[in-house]
Amino acid sequence: MSYAPTIPASAESLAPTKIRVRDLRISYDTRVAVRDVNLDVPEHAVTAFIGPSGCGKSTILRCFDRMNDLIPGASVHGSIVLDGEEINAPGVQPVELRRKVGLVFQKPNPFPMSIYENVAYGPRRHGVSSRAALDEVVETSLRRAAIWDEVKDEYRRKNALSLSGGQQQRLCIARMLATGPEVILMDEPCSALDPIATLRIEQLITELKTQYTILIVTHNMQQAARVSDRTAFFTLGDDRAGYLVEEGPTRMIFTDPANRLTEDYVAGRFG
Amino acid sequence: MRRVLLADQLATAVLWSIAGSVILILIAIIAHFLLAALPDFTPSFLIADPSTDVIGGVGPVLWNSVYVLALTMLVTVPLGVLGAVFMAEYAGTGRLIDLIRFSQELIGSVPSIVVGLFGFAVFVAATGWGFTALAGALALTVFNLPLMTRLAEQAMRAVPDDERSASFALGATKWQTIRHVVLPIAIPGLVTGVILTAGRVFGEAAALLFTAGLATPGRLNFANLNLLDPRSPWSPFHTATTLSVYLWRINSEGTGPVVDQVANLTAAVLIVAVLIFNLGSRALGQLLQRRITGTRS
Ligand SMILES: Nc1ncnc2c1ncn2[C@@H]1O[C@H](COP(=O)(O)OP(=O)(O)O)[C@@H](O)[C@H]1O
Ligand SMILES: [Mg+2]
Numbered sequence: 001m002s003y004a005p006t007i008p009a010s011a012e013s014l015a016p017t018k019i020r021v022r023d024l025r026i027s028y029d030t031r032v033a034v035r036d037v038n039l040d041v042p043e044h045a046v047t048a049f050i051g052p053s054g055c056g057k058s059t060i061l062r063c064f065d066r067m068n069d070l071i072p073g074a075s076v077h078g079s080i081v082l083d084g085e086e087i088n089a090p091g092v093q094p095v096e097l098r099r100k101v102g103l104v105f106q107k108p109n110p111f112p113m114s115i116y117e118n119v120a121y122g123p124r125r126h127g128v129s130s131r132a133a134l135d136e137v138v139e140t141s142l143r144r145a146a147i148w149d150e151v152k153d154e155y156r157r158k159n160a161l162s163l164s165g166g167q168q169q170r171l172c173i174a175r176m177l178a179t180g181p182e183v184i185l186m187d188e189p190c191s192a193l194d195p196i197a198t199l200r201i202e203q204l205i206t207e208l209k210t211q212y213t214i215l216i217v218t219h220n221m222q223q224a225a226r227v228s229d230r231t232a233f234f235t236l237g238d239d240r241a242g243y244l245v246e247e248g249p250t251r252m253i254f255t256d257p258a259n260r261l262t263e264d265y266v267a268g269r270f271g
Numbered sequence: 272m273r274r275v276l277l278a279d280q281l282a283t284a285v286l287w288s289i290a291g292s293v294i295l296i297l298i299a300i301i302a303h304f305l306l307a308a309l310p311d312f313t314p315s316f317l318i319a320d321p322s323t324d325v326i327g328g329v330g331p332v333l334w335n336s337v338y339v340l341a342l343t344m345l346v347t348v349p350l351g352v353l354g355a356v357f358m359a360e361y362a363g364t365g366r367l368i369d370l371i372r373f374s375q376e377l378i379g380s381v382p383s384i385v386v387g388l389f390g391f392a393v394f395v396a397a398t399g400w401g402f403t404a405l406a407g408a409l410a411l412t413v414f415n416l417p418l419m420t421r422l423a424e425q426a427m428r429a430v431p432d433d434e435r436s437a438s439f440a441l442g443a444t445k446w447q448t449i450r451h452v453v454l455p456i457a458i459p460g461l462v463t464g465v466i467l468t469a470g471r472v473f474g475e476a477a478a479l480l481f482t483a484g485l486a487t488p489g490r491l492n493f494a495n496l497n498l499l500d501p502r503s504p505w506s507p508f509h510t511a512t513t514l515s516v517y518l519w520r521i522n523s524e525g526t527g528p529v530v531d532q533v534a535n536l537t538a539a540v541l542i543v544a545v546l547i548f549n550l551g552s553r554a555l556g557q558l559l560q561r562r563i564t565g566t567r568s
Binding site: 067107109112125 | 363433434436437438439440441442443444447451452455456
């Protein structure tokens with residue numbers, strides 16, 4: 001098999017590869033949704049996934065924390081190597097993997113509990129029970145997600161559902177950070193938010209990338225241009241399956257893409 | 272145009288009066304028994320022993336009602352919730368779940384007198400226990416489990432999948448997700464299930480006649496704490512005539528000068544108990560949910 005055309009120019013970025021994807025193919029029942037994905041995701045950088053709706057961006061993202069396992073009929077072929085380990089190997093527990101790879105959803109989905117209990121949820125499920133340890137991880141995570149100042153007076157009692165949409169999304173980020181991930185997956189995290197809330201999340205992403213490897217799906221070209229270091233463009237083939245057209249430094253994808261399809265898409269969405 | 276407006280007003284009036292009459296009927300029932308009972312009521316009626324010549328009390332049967340209710344719920348609620356967890360979270364779709372649902376509906380529609388006879392054959396005769404609170408509770412469980420399971424399942428299915436996904440994405444296992452997300456969020460629905468089933472228990476007579484027994488109980492000795500002694504009111508093996516069975520009994524075969532007064536008083540106690548119980552469990556459900564999910568402010 002040949003994946004030469006889509007091998008990324010990762011040699012030019014100095015960061016080591018965090019996730020290596022080879023010949024990824026994902027099907028729902030018998031229908032192939034995504035095929036031929038080859039991609040190296042660099043550590044401590046933001047990689048954006050762009051492309052038309054239905055080309056499989058969410059589907060691919062869900063592979064990295066094996067959330068596709070939960071969808072009946074979904075099957076994943078090919079290789080995804082995280083820190084040198086194949087994540088679909090028989091010995092890997094999805095429950096363990098999901099602590100290392102956090103996911104932020106399109107629609108903010110806090111639990112109908114207090115802010116504190118939301119953030120403590122992950123650590124509690126992983127066996128942290130001491131009050132002091134939980135207090136500490138909750139505060140650190142809320143600070144890191146840039147929501148601490150807004151909730152510090154009442155976060156123990158206040159129900160998460162009483163927060164605004166943007167605050168809820170930052171709370172969901174804090175809740176995810178509390179499990180101690182190394183990789184963060186974000187599936188259109190701002191699509192339900194207003195421009196100001198969106199800006200805050202984008203700032204947060206830029207802060208977080210110094211410590212985390214971030215993959216973000218976005219339908220907003222300006223957003224991809226603002227927050228990401230590298231961009232991967234996907235589209236739908238004639239066979240109705242999504243595939244990776246090209247991947248490279250964000251500036252290159254937006255100003256001087258190698259593929260005509262990328263050029264048209266980017267120009268169309270910007271214009 | 273006139274006609275249309277008239278029809279609209281007429282429909283509104285009819286619907287309001289139907290709704291209004293439902294409330295009126297409820298008030299009428301309550302008022303009827305409360306007014307009938309009021310002249311003869313003394314607080315001691317609630318604790319005194321039954322008597323045939325003077326207005327005694329319903330102490331022992333009231334105790335038995337509460338006891339059988341508690342015992343029934345102790346069996347029904349965990350079984351119902353576990354069954355619902357299976358149905359909502361594990362069974363998926365297919366033949367098995369269809370068959371279970373079909374049996375649920377069938378059992379749920381068996382008349383309670385038949386459930387009582389079945390309970391007699393199995394829990395009274397075959398076990399050799401005789402008429403016991405436990406046999407009554409088990410018969411009522413047979414009678415109530417389908418309803419409890421169905422309501423609990425509905426409550427769990429109403430929990431959005433977003434909440435489950437969020438939990439899984441945080442590295443929680445399936446059981447942790449059920450235990451710490453689905454069940455707490457489903458609590459108001461679960462409480463509704465508990466209230467509805469418990470209400471049926473409190474008022475049920477037919478299923479208990481042949482299982483928990485219908486003898487007029489004598490004085491209860493609360494000092495006897497031996498749970499295996501059928502004479503102890505704390506024992507699941509004591510004969511437990513409940514309020515509604517007692518009411519049925521005095522109404523159908525009661526004689527003596529005060530039968531009417533005792534019947535009215537007993538009915539009034541039954542109604543008030545059901546009301547208190549309904550409101551109480553609602554409040555408890557809200558309290559539980561607030562404790563589990565944190566206060567909304
Ligand atoms: N749970 C699912 N079951 C079946 N098909 C799905 C499911 N999720 C996505 N798909 C299909 O996979 C394709 C890619 O979807 P998705 O990954 O959501 O695309 P994108 O995020 O790029 O819009 C679509 O054709 C969609 O219909
Ligand atoms: Mg998507």
